[in-house]
Amino acid sequence: MDVVQVSELCKKYKNKYRTKIALDNISFSVKKGEILGIIGPSGVGKTTLLKILTGQLLPDSGQFDILGGKISQKTYENLGIMMSDGLYETLSIKYNLQLFAEIFNINSKRVDQLLKITDLYELRNKKVTKLSSGEKQRLLLCRTLLHQPQLLLLDEPTSRLDPKNTVAIHELLSKLKREGKTIILTTHDMLEAEQICDRVIFLHQGRVIEIGRPYELKLKYNPKVKYELMLKNGEFLKFTETRGDLLQISALLENKKVATLHTCEPTLNDIFLKLVKGGKDK
Template sequence: MEQNVLLSLSHISKRFKTEQALKDINMTLHQGEILGFLGPSGAGKTTTIKIITGQLRQTSGEAMLLGTDSSNIDESIYEKIGVVSDNSGIYKKMTVWQNLYVFAGIWQVSRERVEKVLAQVGLGEHRNKPAGKLSKGQTQRLVLARAVLHKPRVLFLDEPTSGLDPSTAVAIHRMLLELKEEGMAIFLTTHNMEEAAKLCDKVALLHDGEIVEFGSPQEICLKHNRNKKYSVLLEGDRELVLAQNPENVRKIAEWMERDEIMRIHSCEPTLETVFLEVTGKDLNV
């Protein structure tokens, strides 16, 4: 694997009896990068994580994780990765602190590290609360704290903010960006395209087991911005959407000269709009 590539998928496919779950998946994930694997439920996102982490065997292709073939992973690889999924269990009768301390012992992590992670996920004031009494958002933050406690090189997140309130989701986003800055590679599956656009360096749009678009969110949106338009707000709350043509360019220049423009934005499509365009299907179907 080339330098700083921590994960590489090459021509991965997966068939379950008569169902083709994945078809020719190719991608790489680098150190200090967030890669979004995006698509609706049933598109193959969780299946891909299970193949990468050695829980499932692919039908064909090669998955390399930290230089190791995922079909032949030994236990030592799990000391270098973290996984957060919707079935990441916690010990409900133990306190928040005890849940982390148990795993700190397993990973040989210092008490100081436990304290830092507790603060990072905003659970310091709940340290003595039984985990079973946490809200859904607090529980998800505890699961995330446990997954990053040992400073994994690669973190796998399967729909980490699904069903959470906006403020909790924002707190988790902030933490993920901090982890990225520390050099962690993050593989994020989600059907939330707005979340992906905020967080991800690269995204793969997955539809029926195939990657239909791959690149940075901005690259993908600009690629599909074929009919360029601009939203212009003028004095007096007059809002217009103008196509890019010589006549409208002159209008905008005149308004600018007279200082009448209050706001102007380009109208490139969102990731969700692009997904609908390339698949013909709504993301939530």
């Protein structure tokens, strides 16, 4: 079942000097229970795409369905949107969430539960103006999850977080996926996308230049398998998948000289740079 369907979306920004193409015929779909990563550097159209999907911007052309239809008030009841703003700066963490809980008629126990999950409970009485950028980011995620939406649209959910909180958020998103939630997130962190996304979309100059599962993309852009060994004496060796090299690897393993062995597959960042430099736009 497709929770989101996007077909040939286009968006341009114009001023008296020039026209910038933000989205150029974007098409994709997202299935229930999937985490889709929209990845690429700043300025490639990631946030513009999320704003269109959440009804904050209108496309110039193309169409999309979300949660089975056109966007409406009912859609918002099942949609969690995490953007970079929307907090009441002079209010405390807990009061910010309580206000939204009252709007959705949600029990206050849910507020405390989310604050504990995101490690904000001890800071619950702290005003938003006093928060670090990472603490604000976690508060925005709390607000997004408050009404237990079926579809989450997250704009760089782990930006400005330290490694510990990044891992915690990744674990939370994976748990939500197991519960059947569908998640679309934007990120410029290729490693993050590789770790938690079922599929990724590479955006470049407003266009989709590649889409697929991370491991499938690695296989696609790694035609010659390479191996790297570290021997127990500290020496590093590299081999290809030729018969001679495989025999050498086998001999080293048999003689128990190998400390570590792994394949030298490309990262998503390697693949993205290859596509951009090679001009292999789709």
